[in-house]
Amino acid sequence: MNTLIVLLQIAAAVILAPLVSGLIRKIKNNLRMRKGASVFQPYYNLAKLFRKDEVISENTSWIFAAAPYVVLASVLVAFLPLSFMGQASFLNYTGDILLVVFMLSLGRFFLSLAGLDAGSAFGGMGSSREMFISSLVEPVMILSLFVVGANSGSTNPACIAACPAVRVSGLIAAFAFFMAMIAETSRIPIDNQETHLELTMVHEAMTLEYSGRRLAIIELAAHAKQILFFTILANVIVPFGGIITYPLKIIAISAIIGTLEVSLAKMRLFRVVDFMTFSFALSIMAMVAWAVGL
Amino acid sequence: MLYFNIIRSFSLDPLSVFFLAVIALVCLPSAIYSTSYLKGHYSAKKIILGWIGLSAFVFSMMLVVTANNAFCFIIVWELMSLVSYFLVIFDSEHEKSVQAGIIYIVMTHIGTAFIIGAILVMYKYALSFDFAALKQACALMPPRIKDLTFILLLIGFGTKAGIVPLHIWLPYAHPQAPSHISSLMSGVMIKTAIYGIIRFAIMILGINSAWWGSVILVIAAISCLVGVIYALMEHDIKKLLAYHSVENIGIILLGVGASMLFVKLNLPVLAVFAMVAGLYHLVNHAIFKGLLFLCAGSVYKATGKRDIEKFGGLIKTMPWTAGAFLIGSMAISALPPLNGFVSEWLTLQAFFLGMLSSPVGIKIFMGILAAILALTGGLAAACFVKAFGITFLAMPRSKYAADAKEVPFSMKFAMVFLSILTVVFGLGSSVIIKLLTRVSADVFAIDAKAMNFTLNNFVLCPKQAGGIYLSTPIIALALFLFMGVTILALYLILGKAKRRTGRTWDCGYYKLDSRTEYTATAFSKPFRIAFDFFLLPYRKTEKIRESFYHIKSFKYETHTTSVFKIYIYEPVVKLILRTATALKKMQPGSIHLYIAYIFITILALIIFMNKF
Numbered sequence: 001m002n003t004l005i006v007l008l009q010i011a012a013a014v015i016l017a018p019l020v021s022g023l024i025r026k027i028k029n030n031l032r033m034r035k036g037a038s039v040f041q042p043y044y045n046l047a048k049l050f051r052k053d054e055v056i057s058e059n060t061s062w063i064f065a066a067a068p069y070v071v072l073a074s075v076l077v078a079f080l081p082l083s084f085m086g087q088a089s090f091l092n093y094t095g096d097i098l099l100v101v102f103m104l105s106l107g108r109f110f111l112s113l114a115g116l117d118a119g120s121a122f123g124g125m126g127s128s129r130e131m132f133i134s135s136l137v138e139p140v141m142i143l144s145l146f147v148v149g150a151n152s153g154s155t156n157p158a159c160i161a162a163c164p165a166v167r168v169s170g171l172i173a174a175f176a177f178f179m180a181m182i183a184e185t186s187r188i189p190i191d192n193q194e195t196h197l198e199l200t201m202v203h204e205a206m207t208l209e210y211s212g213r214r215l216a217i218i219e220l221a222a223h224a225k226q227i228l229f230f231t232i233l234a235n236v237i238v239p240f241g242g243i244i245t246y247p248l249k250i251i252a253i254s255a256i257i258g259t260l261e262v263s264l265a266k267m268r269l270f271r272v273v274d275f276m277t278f279s280f281a282l283s284i285m286a287m288v289a290w291a292v293g294l
Numbered sequence: 295m296l297y298f299n300i301i302r303s304f305s306l307d308p309l310s311v312f313f314l315a316v317i318a319l320v321c322l323p324s325a326i327y328s329t330s331y332l333k334g335h336y337s338a339k340k341i342i343l344g345w346i347g348l349s350a351f352v353f354s355m356m357l358v359v360t361a362n363n364a365f366c367f368i369i370v371w372e373l374m375s376l377v378s379y380f381l382v383i384f385d386s387e388h389e390k391s392v393q394a395g396i397i398y399i400v401m402t403h404i405g406t407a408f409i410i411g412a413i414l415v416m417y418k419y420a421l422s423f424d425f426a427a428l429k430q431a432c433a434l435m436p437p438r439i440k441d442l443t444f445i446l447l448l449i450g451f452g453t454k455a456g457i458v459p460l461h462i463w464l465p466y467a468h469p470q471a472p473s474h475i476s477s478l479m480s481g482v483m484i485k486t487a488i489y490g491i492i493r494f495a496i497m498i499l500g501i502n503s504a505w506w507g508s509v510i511l512v513i514a515a516i517s518c519l520v521g522v523i524y525a526l527m528e529h530d531i532k533k534l535l536a537y538h539s540v541e542n543i544g545i546i547l548l549g550v551g552a553s554m555l556f557v558k559l560n561l562p563v564l565a566v567f568a569m570v571a572g573l574y575h576l577v578n579h580a581i582f583k584g585l586l587f588l589c590a591g592s593v594y595k596a597t598g599k600r601d602i603e604k605f606g607g608l609i610k611t612m613p614w615t616a617g618a619f620l621i622g623s624m625a626i627s628a629l630p631p632l633n634g635f636v637s638e639w640l641t642l643q644a645f646f647l648g649m650l651s652s653p654v655g656i657k658i659f660m661g662i663l664a665a666i667l668a669l670t671g672g673l674a675a676a677c678f679v680k681a682f683g684i685t686f687l688a689m690p691r692s693k694y695a696a697d698a699k700e701v702p703f704s705m706k707f708a709m710v711f712l713s714i715l716t717v718v719f720g721l722g723s724s725v726i727i728k729l730l731t732r733v734s735a736d737v738f739a740i741d742a743k744a745m746n747f748t749l750n751n752f753v754l755c756p757k758q759a760g761g762i763y764l765s766t767p768i769i770a771l772a773l774f775l776f777m778g779v780t781i782l783a784l785y786l787i788l789g790k791a792k793r794r795t796g797r798t799w800d801c802g803y804y805k806l807d808s809r810t811e812y813t814a815t816a817f818s819k820p821f822r823i824a825f826d827f828f829l830l831p832y833r834k835t836e837k838i839r840e841s842f843y844h845i846k847s848f849k850y851e852t853h854t855t856s857v858f859k860i861y862i863y864e865p866v867v868k869l870i871l872r873t874a875t876a877l878k879k880m881q882p883g884s885i886h887l888y889i890a891y892i893f894i895t896i897l898a899l900i901i902f903m904n905k906f
Binding site for chain 1: 606607609610620624627628629630635638639642643645646649650654657658661662664665666667668669671672673675676678679680682683684686687688689753761762763764765768769772773774776777780781784788791792793794795796797798799800806808810811812813816817818819820821823824
């Protein structure tokens with residue numbers, strides 16, 4: 001029974017995921033004094049893409065065809081150990097919070113291969129940059145998750161969420177994780193979701209060859225990944241409230257992301273190293289703070 | 295005193311059995327693989343020689359892990375080194391093979407010298423070469439001498455294992471051997487060095503102080519990073535894999551080093567846990583690195599090239615090799631639910647649990663090590679996206695790649711066998727961990743019953759870490775279930791997708807060809823720039839202009855500098871050569887001078903004998 005509830009929660013999260021993206025876009029547009037599209041625009045985009053025919057490059061192999069499904073499935077599996085309402089179910093045995101990092105790297109691995117599969121220089125460039133950025137992000141994620149885990153004595157998300165004391169080390173870790181999240185959800189200043197200009201794009205370049213149904217799946221997976229990160233930040237790293245405050249926290253994070261995106265400019269690719277070094281230093285600081293008992 | 299019984303010099307204990315199993319797991323498919331691999335490449339006589347070499351190599355490795363007498367150990371260790379030397383220079387008609395052989399044999403003998411030194415120090419106290427007697431004597435050894443012995447052992451075995459900065463021979467020797475031998479050398483032989491460290495430093499010598507573990511951890515972390523960064527820059531597929539061996543030896547040593555540290559921090563259960571993580575990664579690396587080298591050999595056999603910039607599109611002509619290489623790449627990149635993921639997760643957990651119950655300094659140290667392990671994992675994934683993507687995907691970049699044919703059955707069989715093992719060691723992790731717990735508990739002489747790592751047969755749960763679970767079968771099941779449900783739901787709701795095949799988008803330009811594809815050099819460029827403080831990249835561009843506006847041809851050249859080679863090894867080699875040249879003056883060919891030398895020597899000896 002509990003397993004079913006958890007699965008329903010995941011389904012709800014995935015269904016609501018595009019709404020969060022729409023919300024961020026709306027916030028951004030309003031900040032720019034524009035009216036902007038409806039918050040439901042991501043759904044319209046998805047519906048349109050799902051109905052469209054696909055054009056597949058003649059150079060591609062089964063990797064290209066399979067990658068979107070692997071990406072979506074890996075994000076969904078990453079949801080399994082996180083229980084939104086703290087239900088203990090059979091699925092808690094899937095793994096711990098570290099599994100999330102590994103599952104996401106599974107999806108990324110296949111998407112990067114798919115980027116190389118069509119033989120276009122754009123795809124290759126996107127894959128190369130994506131792997132570059134993600135390899136710098138991974139230590140930050142692991143370290144900040146280590147700190148919040150250490151605060152509760154376990155890397156089991158349920159244990160972490162059940163330990164609601166807000167500590168200095170946890171907050172620093174949350175900040176480091178937030179920076180990692182910006183990189184992972186391809187937001188400004190690391191990447192820009194709004195542009196298809198070849199010099200700046202990372203994630204979009206990898207998926208350039210996709211169309212129709214498969215593109216829709218990749219976009220859905222990207223939305224789901226975003227809400228996955230928001231959920232970790234809301235429920236695991238800053239754990240208080242519960243199911244009631246959860247939507248409020250998601251909206252707050254969306255507002256922060258939207259504001260940041262409007263007020264910052266995108267960085268040059270090699271400045272990302274500095275950005276990630278800073279967040280890495282932050283996570284080390286969080287570790288030190290935890291070690292001395294803060 | 296030197297008399298010893300040959301039969302009684304070899305015995306089995308859990309650690310030996312574990313290593314025997316690792317050797318057997320990789321040697322069997324390699325031997326099957328070699329039947330087709332050698333055919334066509336070599337003459338009939340050479341094939342027989344290859345078989346003899348392979349058997350001798352496998353046999354010597356098996357003797358190394360079963361010896362229970364240090365004297366015997368040194369003999370079979372040397373036998374293993376020599377046999378593998380002859381296998382490295384198997385293609386002795388190539389200048390490169392001979393050169394690689396020289397580097398290998400010099401380095402490996404430097405290592406052996408240190409091991410012999412360490413064993414002689416221990417012998418001085420035990421007056422016997424028997425492991426049991428050595429162990430007894432080592433308990434009474436002064437701590438200073440113990441530290442010295444440990445350092446000798448670390449350098450000696452470290453040379454064989456390929457830890458940084460002693461890794462220099464690995465990227466030369468492993469790629470030059472025939473591929474099934476490379477898979478054995480990288481998969482198994484370097485592991486015998488880990489066996490040596492565990493056997494001599496932990497079991498016989500006994501850990502003296504906490505800094506032993508810390509030193510190994512620091513070296514391991516450096517090896518991880520250096521290995522993977524060099525691998526990213528490497529475009530020779532076998533050299534790339536050899537550098538990954540340096541990285542993975544680092545990951546194994548992270549587990550072993552952590553366990554040594556935990557012993558001294560009085561955390562025996564965690565010590566066993568970390569050792570399990572290290573040994574698990576050891577067997578995993580043997581399997582997937584063996585697999586990857588066999589795949590690389592298949593590609594080499596099919597194309598005659600090792601440069602991945604010349605490959606491309608092989609997934610269409612060589613689907614079996616591609617599939618096997620993909621599984622190997624996923625495992626080495628620590629992607630769930632395969633075996634590499636389980637052992638990396640265990641190592642991270644060992645650090646996490648160690649962090650919870652250790653002093654402040656160690657806490658931060660553990661955290662940083664975990665971050666380095668995560669960074670290594672990320673870089674390894676990037677490297678294998680490059681290796682797999684450039685080799686197997688998109689369009690062929692040369693006619694060799696375009697004409698490639700799938701390899702014969704026995705080679706396919708060996709690759710599929712190891713791929714299945716990769717999956718089995720991922721999914722069956724909880725069963726394997728039970729076995730490994732027994733081995734590790736035996737290493738530290740702790741009762742294994744006190745340890746319980748599994749909740750049941752498919753969920754992994756280290757007992758001392760309340761409520762941390764991992765279950766690879768559930769992950770695999772969920773992955774396939776979610777994929778199936780997505781595909782099915784889309785099919786039911788929207789019907790069959792209408793697909794057209796078209797050209798890759800080319801910006802409305804001419805038809806794209808293989809010259810416009812992304813290359814491995816380009817793929818690794820961000821890493822080259824980010825790590826330029828270490829790689830010291832060198833770049834040369836040359837433009838030939840017809841006029842100011844039109845460039846007729848453009849030449850681009852880039853390579854990185856091997857800091858270890860240039861700043862450590864070359865000065866040493868130069869110094870040795872210079873000394874040798876200086877000493878050459880002693881040997882001018884005059885018989886009178888030589889008689890004078892003999893006279894002086896005798897005089898000196900007489901004085902020496904009288905004095906002492």
